[in-house]
Amino acid sequence: SYELTQPPSVSVSPGQTASITCSGDKLGNKYACWYQQKPGQSPVLLIYQDIKRPSGIPERFSGSNSGNTATLTISGTQAMDEADYYCQAWDSSTVVFGGGTKLTVL
Amino acid sequence: EVQLVESGGGLVQPGGSLRLSCAASGFTFSSYWMHWARQAPGKGLVWVSRINNDGSSTSYADSVKGRFTISRDNAKNTLYLQMNSLRADDTAVYYCAREGSGIAPPFDPWGQGTLVTVSS
Numbered sequence: 773s774y775e776l777t778q779p780p781s782v783s784v785s786p787g788q789t790a791s792i793t794c795s796g797d798k799l800g801n802k803y804a805c806w807y808q809q810k811p812g813q814s815p816v817l818l819i820y821q822d823i824k825r826p827s828g829i830p831e832r833f834s835g836s837n838s839g840n841t842a843t844l845t846i847s848g849t850q851a852m853d854e855a856d857y858y859c860q861a862w863d864s865s866t867v868v869f870g871g872g873t874k875l876t877v878l
Numbered sequence: 879e880v881q882l883v884e885s886g887g888g889l890v891q892p893g894g895s896l897r898l899s900c901a902a903s904g905f906t907f908s909s910y911w912m913h914w915a916r917q918a919p920g921k922g923l924v925w926v927s928r929i930n931n932d933g934s935s936t937s938y939a940d941s942v943k944g945r946f947t948i949s950r951d952n953a954k955n956t957l958y959l960q961m962n963s964l965r966a967d968d969t970a971v972y973y974c975a976r977e978g979s980g981i982a983p984p985f986d987p988w989g990q991g992t993l994v995t996v997s998s
Contacts, residue, residue, distance in 0.1 A: 773940075802982065803981060803982035805982070805984040807923075807985075809923075814973060814987075814988040814989065814990055814991055815923065815973070815985070815988050816987075816988070817984050817985065817986040817987075820978065820982075820983075820984035820986075821980070821981065821982060821984075826986065856922075858922065858923050860923075860984070860985070861982070862982045865928070865937050866925065866928075866937060866939070867913065867915075867925035867928070867985075868925070869915075869922060869923040869924060869925060870922070871922045872922040872923070
């Protein structure tokens with residue numbers, strides 16, 4: 773079965789750029805999306821089709837996908853961005869999530 | 879406002895059954911494919927099941943195949959997940975989510991989740 777691998781944790785200083793990776797076999801040939809989940813809350817869609825942002829998502833969130841790795845980039849990271857982040861892709865007609873990355877802003 | 883509200887979670891003994899519901903509002907429910915996903919305490923998201931817009935096609939994760947059944951009632955704008963032969967490792971918050979449109983559609987939005995605890 774298809775697997776997506778994320779680093780368990782990433783740390784960033786306020787105002788700096790955070791990058792969260794998601795690795796999978798030939799992931800660049802698929803579309804990746806990203807979700808943000810804060811403690812006690814439901815996931816929220818951040819990025820879909822690799823690079824697109826739903827309305828209401830700040831421009832500091834961006835995505836890319838090439839080769840075996842999709843990347844979520846948060847520019848000018850704010851304290852409110854501290855959360856868990858999950859990548860997701862489709863494998864045939866099933867859905868695969870990455871294991872999640874805890875972003876700490878310190 | 880698009881909204882999904884899950885209900886039906888609770889404490890159930892191993893081997894027992896439970897039916898979850900997801901009430902949809904703010905959009906034309908019958909036009910959208912829908913999903914269930916779950917999240918065990920302190921763990922990541924795991925996809926569970928999917929149903930097409932008219933209920934004629936379903937798919938399941940291997941871990942629940944043969945035990946869980948997804949269904950929907952478009953007249954009631956409600957999605958269901960019938961869970962049988964429950965095991966301790968089914969303990970999780972269960973979310974319903976709407977599938978978007980286009981290529982590799984994302985999940986948007988998600989419900990607030992309902993907690994299922996399988997324990998004796």
